[in-house]
Amino acid sequence: MSGAPTLLELRGVTAGYAQDIDVLRDIDLRVEAGRITGLIGLNGAGKSTIIKTICGFLPPKTGTIAYEGKDICGIAPHRLIDLGICCIPQESSLFPYLSVQDNLTLPLLGRPKQFADKTRTRLQEVFELFPALHEKRSQPAGSLSGGQQKQVEFAKAWLQQPRLCLIDEPSIGLSPKVSEEVFVWIEKFAQAAMGILLIDHNVRRVVRMSDRICVLSLGRITADGTPADFEGDLHRQVQEWLGLDF
Numbered sequence: 001m002s003g004a005p006t007l008l009e010l011r012g013v014t015a016g017y018a019q020d021i022d023v024l025r026d027i028d029l030r031v032e033a034g035r036i037t038g039l040i041g042l043n044g045a046g047k048s049t050i051i052k053t054i055c056g057f058l059p060p061k062t063g064t065i066a067y068e069g070k071d072i073c074g075i076a077p078h079r080l081i082d083l084g085i086c087c088i089p090q091e092s093s094l095f096p097y098l099s100v101q102d103n104l105t106l107p108l109l110g111r112p113k114q115f116a117d118k119t120r121t122r123l124q125e126v127f128e129l130f131p132a133l134h135e136k137r138s139q140p141a142g143s144l145s146g147g148q149q150k151q152v153e154f155a156k157a158w159l160q161q162p163r164l165c166l167i168d169e170p171s172i173g174l175s176p177k178v179s180e181e182v183f184v185w186i187e188k189f190a191q192a193a194m195g196i197l198l199i200d201h202n203v204r205r206v207v208r209m210s211d212r213i214c215v216l217s218l219g220r221i222t223a224d225g226t227p228a229d230f231e232g233d234l235h236r237q238v239q240e241w242l243g244l245d246f
């Protein structure tokens with residue numbers, strides 16, 4: 001892609017929820033350190049299934065998933081954090097009855113000691129970046145607005161200091177202004193040398209901010225390119241890639 005180290009590489013991955021039905025077919029996908037790989041596709045194309053497969057919720061039937069050059073197939077989802085992989089899922093991952101601060105620090109329990117100091121500094125950063133979270137740190141996370149809950153998700157990810165962050169539909173249900181804030185945080189994550197796999201229905205924004213864009217259609221990657229490849233009539237191109245009549 002660009003000479004940056006490859007963090008994540010899927011090769012020939014086929015996966016599905018039933019033995020005889022493949023939702024993902026022969027997927028090749030790469031995420032590099034400090035770069036954003038955007039993944040776009042229609043509802044039901046299999047985008048979230050790719051993340052579930054990477055995270056170990058769904059074992060691939062064929063193919064390989066390598067992270068920092070090592071096979072991670074079969075690794076339990078709760079162990080990903082130890083490897084430096086973090087996921088911000090399409091659905092909320094917060095415990096609504098726990099406080100904001102407990103939600104933020106929960107994934108850090110049991111982490112190595114050298115993590116503690118850096119985490120304290122990061123918690124300060126998080127509260128400076130998201131003053132509303134500082135103000136509401138003792139409140140149940142479920143009492144926050146949708147946009148503020150999304151802030152908690154991103155703040156939680158930032159605290160975990162991942163090297164790879166998988167982000168599924170972060171702007172769903174948010175106002176245009178809050179959505180734009182979300183995209184700016186993602187850019188900040190990439191600037192901090194994280195590799196990002198970004199799925200979002202805001203195709204134009206994904207194309208603009210990604211270093212590489214993959215189009216997923218009916219479980220297959222049908223197009224793959226840089227933002228320059230997507231110049232021109234994006235609407236028409238995406239329609240073609242998705243095999244839609246217009």
Ligand SMILES: Nc1ncnc2c1ncn2[C@@H]1O[C@H](COP(=O)(O)OP(=O)(O)OP(=O)(O)O)[C@@H](O)[C@H]1O
Nearest residue numbers: 017023041042043044045046047048049050090169
């Ligand atoms: N737990 C499950 N059990 C069985 N089938 C599932 C499950 N989750 C998803 N599917 C099916 O797999 C296909 C891909 O779903 P997936 O959620 O990956 O799509 P998506 O591209 O993320 O869509 P969206 O844009 O709506 O989030 C769909 O046909 C869906 O019905």
Ligand SMILES: [Mg+2]
Nearest residue numbers: 047048049090
């Ligand atoms: Mg999805």
